[in-house]
Amino acid sequence: MTYDQGGQGWKQKNPHITILELAYTFDIVDIPKVGNDFFRVPSHMTKLNYTMLGALSMDPIISSYYDYVAKAFYYPSNPVSGVYTKYHQDIQEGRQSVDPNNALYAWVKDYSGNWKNVGYNGSTDATKIGGFDFLTEIYYEGSMDLPSTSHNHAWIRWIRTTSGWQKPYDVITPDGSLTQGTWAKCSWAWVNKEIHFEAWIQN
Amino acid sequence: MNRQLAIVTLVIIAVAIFLGSLYFFLSAPVIKPPLKTAQYLNFSNSIQGGTETKVYLVNSSFFYGAYEESFIRSGATGSYSITNGDPCVIINGTIRNDYDNDYYFSITADVFNSRGDKIGPILTINSPHPGFTVAYAEIGESNNFSIQIKYDSKDITDYDLFVAFEPTDSPPP
Numbered sequence: 001m002t003y004d005q006g007g008q009g010w011k012q013k014n015p016h017i018t019i020l021e022l023a024y025t026f027d028i029v030d031i032p033k034v035g036n037d038f039f040r041v042p043s044h045m046t047k048l049n050y051t052m053l054g055a056l057s058m059d060p061i062i063s064s065y066y067d068y069v070a071k072a073f074y075y076p077s078n079p080v081s082g083v084y085t086k087y088h089q090d091i092q093e094g095r096q097s098v099d100p101n102n103a104l105y106a107w108v109k110d111y112s113g114n115w116k117n118v119g120y121n122g123s124t125d126a127t128k129i130g131g132f133d134f135l136t137e138i139y140y141e142g143s144m145d146l147p148s149t150s151h152n153h154a155w156i157r158w159i160r161t162t163s164g165w166q167k168p169y170d171v172i173t174p175d176g177s178l179t180q181g182t183w184a185k186c187s188w189a190w191v192n193k194e195i196h197f198e199a200w201i202q203n
Numbered sequence: 204m205n206r207q208l209a210i211v212t213l214v215i216i217a218v219a220i221f222l223g224s225l226y227f228f229l230s231a232p233v234i235k236p237p238l239k240t241a242q243y244l245n246f247s248n249s250i251q252g253g254t255e256t257k258v259y260l261v262n263s264s265f266f267y268g269a270y271e272e273s274f275i276r277s278g279a280t281g282s283y284s285i286t287n288g289d290p291c292v293i294i295n296g297t298i299r300n301d302y303d304n305d306y307y308f309s310i311t312a313d314v315f316n317s318r319g320d321k322i323g324p325i326l327t328i329n330s331p332h333p334g335f336t337v338a339y340a341e342i343g344e345s346n347n348f349s350i351q352i353k354y355d356s357k358d359i360t361d362y363d364l365f366v367a368f369e370p371t372d373s374p375p376p
Binding site: 002003005007009042044046050052055057059133135141175176179 | 275276277278279280281282328329330331332337338339371373374375376
């Protein structure tokens with residue numbers, strides 16, 4: 001199995017900001033999964049000390065036709081479960097949050113407009129989100145067969161802090177540099193104070 | 204005259220230190236840990252109490268070597284950088300999937316040196332994050348995995364292999 005990755009991390013602008021929730025919009029246009037290959041755009045959350053909390057990911061998969069899997073993968077000291085829900089259309093909105101009881105939640109909104117809980121972890125030893133990222137990821141076996149004609153898009157529109165919902169630009173800052181994979185490529189930009197992340201495959 | 208004598212003395216000391224270090228390096232024994240094989244792997248202690256899985260370890264091998272590719276793992280967990288040629292320990296192995304479904308398995312290892320210290324983190328070119336590697340296996344089928352840890356000594360005395368997370372039908376993000 002071969003893996004390739006690029007991405008960008010973010011953290012709060014100053015230590016007085018407490019991040020509690022991230023609100024996403026997704027537009028997963030490119031669904032080049034073949035066999036057991038994956039091309040995905042996950043967003044990971046960590047504690048303040050960079051220990052992994054978990055990730056929300058949209059995976060296009062093949063069953064009788066394409067399905068989209070909204071998958072939350074939550075870690076106490078290690079990941080414990082992959083909770084997912086299948087949809088026949090691209091999932092457009094998602095949220096990840098922590099609460100004062102150290103619980104983690106992931107929610108996604110389907111095309112019927114219903115919010116569904118796709119992940120939960122009740123004991124994380126974290127009451128705030130220390131950092132998060134967007135990645136572009138490829139898994140494949142044998143030779144890569146992941147034709148790509150379009151870019152996948154993900155946004156963080158809002159961030160909820162102890163001061164309420166705020167625009168990302170006002171509360172976070174890049175943590176390190178943008179990295180590129182060999183084939184998994186990405187870019188990001190501030191757009192209307194929101195994070196717009198793009199991921200694509202460069203053969 | 205005294206200055207020349209001092210320089211000669213310093214050169215002799217430097218050469219002696221260099222030769223002594225070289226002798227120590229070359230004469231240091233290369234330790235090889237006992238190989239793990241033919242057993243069902245357990246989960247890590249934090250997962251399901253470390254109970255036994257249905258991942259059968261067919262065999263494993265251990266090497267001292269070097270990374271053959273430069274790569275970076277960065278994102279929310281910080282940044283880890285490997286440079287082509289960095290020394291490392293390598294554990295290769297084969298697992299068999301005895302579950303009743305096709306699964307991705309996250310394989311991790313506790314690797315100990317001669318001082319009893321656990322070395323880490325696992326950083327393998329084909330794995331998404333520090334701490335584990337990923338292997339896919341269909342029902343009843345076997346597949347290979349590789350674990351690499353950046354490490355510049357040859358004093359590994361023991362290692363144990365575990366399944367890091369519950370098996371999943373898609374690879375961990």
